[in-house]
Amino acid sequence: MPTPGLDGYAPPWLKPEHDDLAELARDFFTEQVLPHAERLERQGHPDREHYRRAGELGLLGLSVPEEYGGGGGDFTHEAVLLHEQTMCGEGSLGLAVHSGIVTGYLRHYGTEEQKRRWLPGLCSGELVGAIAMTEPGGGSDLQAIRTKAVPDGDDYLVTGSKTFITNGALADLVILAVKTDTSQGAAGISLLVCELSDDTPGFKRGRLIDKIGLHANDTAELFFDDLRVERRNLLGTEGGGFFQMMEQLPQERLVIGVGAVAAMQRAVELTVAYAKERTAFGKPLIGHQNTRMVLAECATRTRASRIFLDDCIARHSRGELDVPTAAMAKLWLTEGQCEVVDKCLQVFGGYGYTTEYPIARMYADARVQKIYGGTNEIMKELIARVL
Numbered sequence: 001m002p003t004p005g006l007d008g009y010a011p012p013w014l015k016p017e018h019d020d021l022a023e024l025a026r027d028f029f030t031e032q033v034l035p036h037a038e039r040l041e042r043q044g045h046p047d048r049e050h051y052r053r054a055g056e057l058g059l060l061g062l063s064v065p066e067e068y069g070g071g072g073g074d075f076t077h078e079a080v081l082l083h084e085q086t087m088c089g090e091g092s093l094g095l096a097v098h099s100g101i102v103t104g105y106l107r108h109y110g111t112e113e114q115k116r117r118w119l120p121g122l123c124s125g126e127l128v129g130a131i132a133m134t135e136p137g138g139g140s141d142l143q144a145i146r147t148k149a150v151p152d153g154d155d156y157l158v159t160g161s162k163t164f165i166t167n168g169a170l171a172d173l174v175i176l177a178v179k180t181d182t183s184q185g186a187a188g189i190s191l192l193v194c195e196l197s198d199d200t201p202g203f204k205r206g207r208l209i210d211k212i213g214l215h216a217n218d219t220a221e222l223f224f225d226d227l228r229v230e231r232r233n234l235l236g237t238e239g240g241g242f243f244q245m246m247e248q249l250p251q252e253r254l255v256i257g258v259g260a261v262a263a264m265q266r267a268v269e270l271t272v273a274y275a276k277e278r279t280a281f282g283k284p285l286i287g288h289q290n291t292r293m294v295l296a297e298c299a300t301r302t303r304a305s306r307i308f309l310d311d312c313i314a315r316h317s318r319g320e321l322d323v324p325t326a327a328m329a330k331l332w333l334t335e336g337q338c339e340v341v342d343k344c345l346q347v348f349g350g351y352g353y354t355t356e357y358p359i360a361r362m363y364a365d366a367r368v369q370k371i372y373g374g375t376n377e378i379m380k381e382l383i384a385r386v387l
Contacts, residue, residue: 009303011310013317017073018080021062025084028057033090037216044208045169045218046092048128054093055125064103069120075251075316079258086262089358091365092216094130094167098122100255101248102129105175105191109236109244118173118193130171132162132222133245142177142245143186147224149178151231156180156192158202158227164372168220169208172196176224177241186242191235194227202227213364249374250326254312256373260333261309264302264340267362271295271344274357291347298340305336324386331379334369341366 033040033050040046054060062077064070071077078100085095103122106115121127135145147160158178165171174194181188196203206221236244272295275285285291312329315321345352345359352359370376 009306011306011313013076013310013314018076021077021080022084024057025059025081026088028054028059029085029088029090033092034088037090037092040092040216044215046094046216048170050093051098051125051128051170053125054095055123060095060099060125061103061119061123062099064107064119064123068115069123070103071123075254076313078255079313082255082258083262086259087266089266089361091214091361094128094217096255096259097131097166098129101252102131102173102175104248104251105131105235105244106193108248109191110193114193114233114235122173127172128167128170129173129175130165130167131175131177132165132168133177134162134164136161136163142189142242145177145179145189147176147178148182149180149190149192149229151180152228154231156229156231156234158192158194158224158229160224161206162222163206164209165220165222166372167218168222169205169218174222175235176229177245180238184239187239189241189245190238191241191244192229193233193235194229195233200227211368213361213367246323250321250323251316252373253326253330253379254309254316254321256369257309257312257329257333260337260369261302261305263337263362263366264298264305267341267344267359268295268298268302270359271298271347275347285347294343294347298343301336301340305333309333324383327374327379327382330373331376331383334366334376337369338366 032053036047051060058071059081061070062073062081063075066072082096082100085093103119106119110118118127122129133142133145135147137144137146147158147162149156149158158176160178162176172195174196176192176194178190178192179188180190198205202225204223204225206223209219209221211219272286275291275295278285280288308329312321312325315325341359341362345363348357348359351357354360
């Protein structure tokens with residue numbers, strides 16, 4: 001089954017099929033990706049071949065119908081995959097975006113022709129997917145985006161830039177938020193599906209952004225200068241992009257929550273193991289009351305967070321996860337991740353501040369969870385609106 005916590009708790013929505021998926025995912029991450037971890041961190045992005053291998057194993061597009069090359073499952077299957085990726089300590093592949101977000105947009109808003117054109121490639125790993133909303137001038141304020149798409153015959157001409165784009169360095173398929181009507185606010189935003197390569201006229205990839213964490217997961221700038229995109233690549237209706245993003249953001253925030261809880265669980269397990277073998281003042285760290293109290297707090301926070309997450313996953317599977325609840329999940333779970341990882345790192349003492357121990361990387365990786373997918377300050381505003 002997907003790795004249960006130290007207390008043996010496992011999600012109530014688990015079925016036998018999830019067990020097989022979890023085992024396959026663990027084997028893939030530990031045997032085929034993690035041996036290359038140091039090299040991937042140095043190069044700053046994953047290997048494209050690892051996407052293809054994941055596709056061959058059936059690990060991409062788990063919630064995509066089989067007729068489009070996917071696994072025919074639902075969000076619970078995506079959650080199992082992302083949970084195992086975090087528990088294994090694999091941070092290069094941008095599966096949360098590629099499968100957890102991009103395929104969802106195509107499934108919900110794509111025409112039949114668009115689904116058949118793009119979903120099989122995403123599920124096989126021949127295509128790497130990204131979604132580009134954030135711009136240099138702003139992130140959470142999506143209505144203020146400035147990248148524009150001007151009609152030109154059967155095409156749009158796209159001009160502008162995006163930044164902090166996960167999978168941006170490798171992406172072949174980018175769902176791009178643009179202004180198709182600059183006189184409107186939210187109603188002027190549309191989504192275009194852009195098929196891109198390094199040789200595409202009017203398109204340029206910028207630098208890989210040097211981050212304090214997630215060093216092996218590529219995050220890049222994208223630039224557009226009269227990029228020609230066919231009008232048939234419009235996703236949904238012109239002017240409907242903002243509302244499409246609002247509809248899909250609850251799943252994006254749930255994806256973030258899955259990673260947050262898995263990170264909390266991994267941090268507790270690593271720290272308990274360390275506290276049992278490390279000695280201080282003549283006995284293991286776990287033998288000291290303060291250490292036990294800290295670990296008890298972290299284990300309790302993790303268990304409570306797991307139950308909240310599982311309730312959100314169940315709601316989402318029934319189509320009942322609303323915006324405020326998803327915002328609560330993103331807020332509570334990522335705050336908990338940062339708190340638990342910080343407390344666990346402290347137990348390691350000086351070793352916790354060295355990259356020799358995974359807890360140090362987890363500490364650096366955790367911080368961005370409170371920023372992307374909408375900052376936690378925005379989450380509080382979304383929650384407050386319904387009070």
